[in-house]
Amino acid sequence: MTITETTEARASAIGRSLRRREDPRLITGHGRFVDDVVLPGMLYAAIVRSTEAHARIVSIDTAEARKHESVHAALVGEDLDIARPLPMLWHPEGVAINEPEHWPLARDAVKHVGEAVAVIVGTDRYAVVDAAESVVVEYDPLTPVVDPEVALEEGSALVHERFGTNRTHEWSVGGGDIEAALAEADVVVERRIPNHRMAGAAIEPRGVVADWRAGELTVWTSTQIPHLVRHFLAEELDLPEDEIRVIAPDVGGGFGSKLNHYAEETLLAFLARKLGRPVKWIETRSENLASTTHGRGLLAYARMGAKRDGTLTGLDVRIIADLGAYLQIFTPAIPALGAYAMSGCYRFAAVQVNIVGVFTNKVAIDSVRGAGRPEATHIVETMVDQTAAELGLDPLEVRRKNFIPKEDFPATVALGLTYDSGDYHAALDKLLGHVDLDDFRRQQAELRRKGVYRGIGVSTYTEICGFGPSRPRGPHTRGFEAGFWESAVVRVHPSGDATAYTGTSAHGQGHETVFAQIVADGLGIDPDRIAVRHGDTDTGPFGMGTYGSRSIPVGGTALARAAAKVAEKARQIAAGLLYASPEEVEQANGGYHVRGAPDSHVAFEDVARAAYIPEELPEAIEPGLEATAFYDPKDYVWPFGAHAAVVDVDVETGKVTLLRYIAVDDCGRVINPLLVEGQVHGGVAHGIGQALYEQIVYSRDGQLATGTFVDYRLPTAAELPSFETDATETPSPINELGVKGVGEAGTIGATPAITNAVNDALRPLGVTMDMPITPMRVWQALQDVRL
């Protein structure tokens, strides 16, 4: 398609596959990441981390480290004068949560491998690492708590003695009468479904530079939430919030692992103030795997009830969540977020989710792409397949039979949440347009005769995203100590170019491109004329950051609203210039004209100029041309889709080869199809990674056994097929753009599709696999049934 720019009709920017404008700088090495920040007199910090999973600190000897001539300071936990421990932000009413004090450097005891115990600061980036090595920490080892089920047993060693239990909290949500629903079923399928820990594994590890200058603190941090970080730093350091500036410059990925406030942010800010010099700390990959939050890490006991005809009656899920040693900002909330999505695309009479959180001597769990929802979707979608298998029914027929029909939207499900829009049949139909299922089954049978085990797996998902309405929706979405609205400023300059500021904080998504498209349509000008700024607390209004597939539905809507306000004012200015009443003036062709008189055209840049040199304008019009909007969505949005995976399982070696992956996603109205496809690709790769390759492993004594990328196996291009993507487009009624999020969709759809495909391949052998589906585990499972 060629786009011809004419003054006659300006093509809409929304819906165009514009290439990412941030890419030229990022792929030619001109990005500005935290490690690119170099300040005069800057010092470097290296952190001494616990090598023990659980131990009392007997002594820390930093004498040797202080002998290095370039070392300025060596500090331990007791040296830090910080007003309050690191925050946790989820306190639902009536839920008692055991909250351990979590300080930037350990005090008295360490609770996981990788916990910071001391910091060395000096002028030489290399020498501080040498000095950190010479710190001698004497530990008195305590019994590590590793297995969350064992941790709940009477008499287990305790992560935190003071609580007298390893239980962090209990939380449940339910709708309908679950016992009645299961009693009504002809068959109740029960399964134990583990969902292993994984790392966010952003390509850029974390990093912080803090600078204390003339009584003001500036912190550069690789984060998804700069405004929240500023707020926390103000509290911890007892500083006025206005004297702190937090900047998230280019951020090389986060995947939820940077949706947090970390110890090092506080530590570096403290050091900069104490030492009066800027200090930099850049995380190594090994530190990242040991100290940055992990995701998933839960064990589910699920029961699904169904009638003989395939009607699903109820879903009961008991979750044991291995939350790690401390509670980061949303640690205990993560499994609850999954519970919101536990109904999937289906009409259940009743759904019940009971969660118990467990302390273990591991790094904390928190958000990783999908944060709870991939776990929930994995449970629902693998259970549907198992239930169908047990009933001898086609798993797709079972899905179709139970889908919430499109006529029912907005649809309130058993859990009390309301799905905004959906057409699950359409997505599944479109998926099946890419795979001839009958032909596949014929092929499959033929291949099995030759000893080739091929399988196909489908998942049909819907997920809650667009976080979110600040006021609770549904009975159990309470407790988040943050509003999830978003802010935007659109500022038109005298030239007619514009800058859009968003409170979201991009870290690879392409906001600079898509947000320009949204604002461009609002202002009726070309997206090239709009710069997008984010991630700096001093240049835009307070904002909530980027996560939970929220930036387009919430941040994008805020921008659209700010742009609409600007456009309205521009119309009034244009009316002034055209000596017409505003009601008679309309936006067209990159400017304004009097309705019915296109020749009366006044260009947008003339309007902008007039806004700043208002000599011709009526006095009632304020000078300037900018607007701020705060958008608080009235409810969540629910993207959905249908994914299919085709795999071969080598039943001799256990190795799974992924042959095809087909993803049909519906994220409402699409702003930029190219970027949506990119998000789906990345998300699917992430899900495939978890299903087949990636796993965080702690040994039985709490040592992290996957401390490098040699053992933490991210899939590479060599492991992945060319993804086949397609889409349906069901606008959301929640926001005026009709948009939903898509950043997590691929990850949510992928793990059950892969698992179902492997189990489809192995069904004739009587084997059902759980993740991670590694060759040895498949081989072991086959051994077990052959015995």
Place this chain on the structure above:
Amino acid sequence: MIPADFEYAVPDSLGDALNLLRGTEEEAKPLAGGQSLLPLMKLRLAAPALLVDLRRIPDLRGIERSNGDFSIGALTRHAEVASMPELGIAARAAGVIADQQVRNRGTIGGTMAHGDPAADLPTVLLATEGSVLVRDRFRERQVEAADLFLGYLTTALQPGQVITRVVVPVLEGYGFHYEKFTRRAEDWAIVGVVALVAVRDQMCEDVRIGLTNMGSTPLRAFAVEEALRGQRLDADSIARASEHAADETEPPEDLSASADYKRHLARVLTRRALECALETAGPQPQIRPARLHERSQLAASSSGAGTAGTGGSGEQTLEQSFDVDAPMDRVWSAFTTVEPVVPCLPGAELTDSSGGVFRGNFRVKVGPASASYRGTVKLESVDDASRTLVMKASGQDRRGQGSASATITVKLNAQGDAKTHVETRSSFTITGTLARFGRSGMIEDVASLLMSQFATCIGQRLAGKEVSAQPSALSAGSMMLSLLKARARRLLARFRKS
């Protein structure tokens, strides 16, 4: 990831390089492609004071063919080897090493010198019965592949020696295949199998099977070769013979594979490799009969009851028992006073003791990687009645990289008046960087060696035998060598008996 401080030199000639490489491995280490050494340095598992970069030395380049051998310059990159199909199995295996970036930097000489049993080309060298040319300041010598690989990251190379050329026999007309099993394309082999077959009139005239990552070194699957040599080669005979691929192997475990799984893989992959090799075999092979038919080779000697590929380096337990030609009271007194037994631990030295707590240092070294601990040994419990004691040792790495601790239970049983049976049960835990170094099999293996060496030494010492001083650092290499010798002696003895 910042390595410890080191100097760097780039000499233009081999002579200059060899001069710079005088001294121990900690003092100076040659750098070829750096794809294994540099990561170890960045993890601070290795910290040589001087790196001597060999890349500018012209003698280490070029590929020649003469007298039926390819002579490949040690600095030849894997990508170059992979791009020359005439190199046969070497090209095939080089093409699946790690990823393209590693192949562009890694060298054939470097991989031989590093001696990683999970590397691909050492297995090729072993199976083709190739060799390396080794130079030091005084002479050049040729080392057969079978004599080169001694254990984990441990070769027959001495400090100051450099591999100059890798000699791979031309095996004209041989069918060949390398079957490498990985989880991801770029990973080290979980198991790899080199198959070479020479076939005339469907009869197997020669066959070589090499195994990657099935022991502390690359291995030959002699039992498979023996089952096929001189036999008709077809799917059935291959399948039957391949069942012996893992005979007598003790493969190291890691997160991806238990020993049993690896043995299973070796059998499956051997069959597949042979089937593929058979397809590519020429009608008129120039037979170069295998010189090595049977030979004691060192499989991983791990006898530890480690976690089977599930928990990485969790607590490991080793059990060992041995007899001492000394009365039980004497043995008991040695153990309960501690001092007499500590010198038997290679790499260990006592510095002082007070109140039943002994302080000392312990150093362990595996190839270029090393760890140095300082810590204490104390008697936890002494039960005179049952002649059982529990010793607890714990230490911290001197470079802040973690800790190691062990609980050793010793139980004595009198075997008459002059003989004592000693049962030991040791459980040990390693924390920190070494524990995160996912090739946990390596640690188990070294620990197992350590314990067996300890047991042997104690047995001899208490029997009043002259015991040569233990090495100042536990070196896996020297111990592997002595174990190899011990095993060869046992084998020989077995033959004599029969």
